[in-house]
Amino acid sequence: MKSAYERIAALADLRGLSGRENAVGEAAAEQLRQYVPDAAYRDGSVIAHLGQNPAKPTLLLCAHLDQVGFLVTGITPEGFLRIGAVGGIDHRLLLGQPVTVTGKGGTYPGVISILPPHLLTGDQAVPEDAQLCVDLGFASAEALADKVVPGDAVYYGTTCKKLQNQRMTGSALDDRCCVAALLMTAEILADAGDLPCNVTFVFSGQEERSGRGAKLAAANESADEAIAVDVTFGLAHGEDPHECMTLGKGPAIGISPVLSQELSEALTAAAKRANIAYQLEIMNGSTGTDADSLALAPEGCRAGTVSVPLRNMHTPVEVIDMVDVAETAHLLAEYAKGCGAE
Template sequence: MDVKEILFKLSAAAGVGGLDDAPQTAADMLSGYASVSRDGAGNVIGKISGNSEYSIMLDAHIDEIGFMVTSVDENGFVTVTDSGGIDSRLLPAMEVIIHGKSKVYGVFCSTPPHLSKKDDVPRKLSEMHIDTGLGAKAAEIISVGDRVTYSTVPSALLNSCMTGKSFDNRAGVASLIRAAELLHEHGSLPCGVTILLSVEEELGCLGAGSAAYTIRPDEAVAVDVSYAKSPGTPPNKTGILGSGPMIGVSPTLSGEITEGLKAAAKETGIKYQLEAMGGRTSTNADVISISGSGIKTGLVSIPLRYMHTPVEVITEADVENTARLLYEYILKGGVKNA
C-alpha cells in the first residue's frame, strides 16, 4: 500500500485514549509484515526477526487528542473534558462524533455573530456544549465517559499535500507500517526489529514507557510529527513541509543514533532536516530513553502544519521518505555496526 492509503485508513479510525478502533486497524495492517501482538496496555507490538540477537525498536504513538463526556442534559446537550492538548478557541461550530452505544454526530454550540458582543471572551471548554439534536433521547445513547472525536474526513490537497484529523501521529504510524512493508520485501535483516505502535502518548507518554521496559531493545527510534512552517510561526522552531524527515538533535537523544540516521540519509540521497531541542523532546523518546537501565534512543519527526487541529497538513513525500530512512537505517544494522 502507498502511504496515502495507509494514512487515510488510520485517520478515519477513532483513537482517543481508551478507544480501540485505531490500534486494531493499525494492528491488522501491520500483521501482513510482522508477527503482531497486543499487550495489557493496548499497545500494538510487531516483531520482525533478523540474523542477530541485536534488536532495534521503532515507535510511533497511535492515539489522538479528543474529548470525554462529562454530562448529558435533558435537552440533549453534552459537556466534555479534554483528552489531550485541545485548543478550545477552535471549537465553536466544530463537528464531532460521540462514541456512545452507537455513533452520535454533534456540533459544538456557537453563538451567531448577530447575538454576540465584540468584547466577548472565548469560552473555556468547561463552558461549552455539544448539540446532538436528540433531545431527551440523548441520555439513552450517550453516557458519562464516552469518548468524542473530530469528524473530519481526510482529503487530498494540491502538490501531494494531505489534510485530516489525527495525522499527529497517524503519519508516524503510517511510516512505520510502510517501513515494515519494505523490510518484509527485503527479506534477510542484520538485526531484529520491533514495531511499537504505542497508546496514550497524548496523555503523558504512558504506553511507550511500559512497552519499552518489556521489549528491552538494544536501541530505539521514536517517530512523531513536529511543527512545519506556516504563516505566523517562528522559522527557527519549524521545519519545512516537503523537505524530508526532521532528525532530532538533543542532549537527551543518542548522538550515535542521530549521526547514524544522518549517514543513512546522505548515503541514499534522502532529503532530511535537523531539529534542535535544548532538553526534553516532549515525545515518546523521553520515556523510552530512561526505561529500565536506559535505552539509546533517536528521534525522527515528520513536518506537520496546524498541529492538534482537525485539519493537520502533511506531504505524502515526507511520510514515504521517513519510512525509507528507517528502512535504510535498519539495513545498516543501527549503531551496532557504526
C-alpha cells in the same frame, strides 16, 4: 499496492482516543502482520518482532496510535453535552465543528456550540472547555438517557482529504501518518533479507496523555536503540522558520539532551548515504514524544526521534506532505539495513 494516501487515510479515519485505541490497534496489527507475522494488539499497543536473534542488537521503532479528542463530562437539562479535552487541543478552530459521539446507544453526529459572539467578552475569544457544549439535536437530558452518558468519547473533524502537491488533511494525522510510515518501513525490511539487527515495531497507546504504551515497551522489550516516530510542528503562515520544520523537505531528525547524539548523527549519516532529504530539529529540553519514555528503559537504551512536519497540530485540519511520510519510511529502513543498533 496501496498508495501513501490510501494507507494513511485508512488509519487516520478510524477513531481512537487515548485509552480507546482498539479499532486503530486491531487494524494496524492486521496490516503489520503482512510483513511481521507475530504482530498483535494487546494491552493498548501493537508489538511485533522482525527477528529475535539474541546474538544481534535490537532496534525499536515506535509510533503512537491514539489521538486527541473529548470525553462527555455532563449533560444539561436541555440535552447539550458538556465536554472535557483529552490531550492538548487548539480550541481556536473548534467552534461550529462537526463532531461524532460514540455513545452506548450508537454513534451520533453533532456540532460544537458556544455562546453567540455578542455575548462573549474579549478574554473569552478563545473558549475553554467549560464554555463548550455539543448539540446532537436532542431536546432534553431524558431523551439522551439510553444513548449517551458521561465518559463517552467525542471526536471532531471529518474524513481525510487530498490537497494539492502531495499534501493531505485530516483530524488524526498525528500520529497515524507515522504508523503508516512504520508499515512502509516493515514492508521494505521484510523484503531486505537478513538484517544486521532485530527490529521491534511498537504502535503505542496513550501517548497523548500518559505515555503508558511507550513506558511498557521500554520496560518489556529489550532494545539497544529506540526511535520515536512522531509529528512535529510544520511551518505555516506567519511562523518563524527557525522554530518549525518545512513541509516537503523531508523528515526531521531530533537533537536533544534527552536523545543520543550518536544515534542522531547515525540517522543523519544514513540519510546522506541514501540521498534522503532531511531536516534537523533542535530541542533544548525534552522532546514531547514517546522518546522521553523510551530513553528511560531499565536496561538502558539510546533514543532518537524522526518526525514528520505537520501543520495545525491537534486541530480538525492537520496537514502533512505525503512525500515526507514516505521518506521517513525510507530513512528508517536505510538505517536498519545499513547499521541498525550498534
